[in-house]
Amino acid sequence: MLKVTNAQIVYDNVIEAVRDVSFEVRGSQIVALLGSNGAGKSTVLKAISGVLYPEDGEVQSGAIEFDGRSLLGAAADKIVRSGIVQVPEGRQLFDELTVEENLLMGGYTQPVSVVKQNLEKVYDLFSRVAERRSNVAGYLSGGEQQMVAVGRALMSDPKLLMLDEPSLGLAPQIIEEIFQTIVNLRKERDVSILLVEQNARLALEVSDYAYIMENGRVVMDDEPAKLLENEDVKEFYLGFSDGGTRKNMRDVKHYKRRKRWLS
Numbered sequence: 001m002l003k004v005t006n007a008q009i010v011y012d013n014v015i016e017a018v019r020d021v022s023f024e025v026r027g028s029q030i031v032a033l034l035g036s037n038g039a040g041k042s043t044v045l046k047a048i049s050g051v052l053y054p055e056d057g058e059v060q061s062g063a064i065e066f067d068g069r070s071l072l073g074a075a076a077d078k079i080v081r082s083g084i085v086q087v088p089e090g091r092q093l094f095d096e097l098t099v100e101e102n103l104l105m106g107g108y109t110q111p112v113s114v115v116k117q118n119l120e121k122v123y124d125l126f127s128r129v130a131e132r133r134s135n136v137a138g139y140l141s142g143g144e145q146q147m148v149a150v151g152r153a154l155m156s157d158p159k160l161l162m163l164d165e166p167s168l169g170l171a172p173q174i175i176e177e178i179f180q181t182i183v184n185l186r187k188e189r190d191v192s193i194l195l196v197e198q199n200a201r202l203a204l205e206v207s208d209y210a211y212i213m214e215n216g217r218v219v220m221d222d223e224p225a226k227l228l229e230n231e232d233v234k235e236f237y238l239g240f241s242d243g244g245t246r247k248n249m250r251d252v253k254h255y256k257r258r259k260r261w262l263s
């Protein structure tokens with residue numbers, strides 16, 4: 001369904017944020033894209049969604065295809081119409097608008113009758129969002145805002161939902177709830193999911209396949225069960241040393257600076 005091949009993405013004509021990235025999301029799959037700060041994960045998602053232009057970013061070489069058609073150069077709204085939608089990092093709701101108004105924004109590519117149906121579907125999925133429909137979005141909790149952001153994306157009936165760090169800044173219980181929703185979406189509505197996460201453990205628990213990015217490159221890809229057993233993954237992304245004792249963040253960061261998988 002989605003195929004990214006040897007993508008190279010540059011900002012301001014000089015900053016090479018993504019050097020060489022290839023990956024694939026097949027129908028009904030949950031695919032995780034993992035990696036630490038600055039690896040280029042968000043840049044890849046923005047390239048797929050066609051929203052690099054305002055940031056002066058550009059795909060310089062490589063291919064991005066959805067159902068066999070190239071997305072390169074396509075306008076963002078056309079990409080949404082083709083069935084791909086992104087939930088951006090940090091939710092990016094319209095804070096002064098109500099929850100319902102935010103959701104309606106997500107339905108802009110759909111006819112009015114479909115918008116109404118989809119709104120009800122979102123309220124069925126997230127009862128908490130339904131309760132808050134008349135509240136101003138800016139005053140919701142982080143977890144509720146994330147649910148609204150996911151709901152807004154679902155308003156366009158996507159075939160592929162791309163989530164950029166949905167767990168960011170949320171309490172463990174809320175994260176569980178959001179990940180459960182992701183799993184249910186795939187199961188019940190057959191939506192494919194591309195999940196960008198720094199929370200590697202959770203992402204590996206729910207995904208069918210995962211890619212790890214470092215410095216603008218995919219350095220490893222495998223089935224989650226295999227990655228969970230990998231010593232490097234354990235050490236750098238799951239925070240465990242060989243003996244299974246939790247390393248402190250400073251140690252892990254120190255290692256990350258010292259060691260690169262591909263150099």
Ligand SMILES: Nc1ncnc2c1ncn2[C@@H]1O[C@H](COP(=O)(O)OP(=O)(O)OP(=O)(O)O)[C@@H](O)[C@H]1O
Nearest residue numbers: 011015017035036037038039040041042043044055
């Ligand atoms: N608008 C921009 N202009 C210039 N450079 C940028 C821009 N956005 C991102 N970059 C650079 O591109 C690289 C990749 O950034 P990106 O945001 O894609 O990483 P990320 O993997 O999403 O990181 P994080 O986990 O922190 O969100 C970084 O070096 C970043 O500084």
Ligand SMILES: [Mg+2]
Nearest residue numbers: 041042043089
């Ligand atoms: Mg990011």
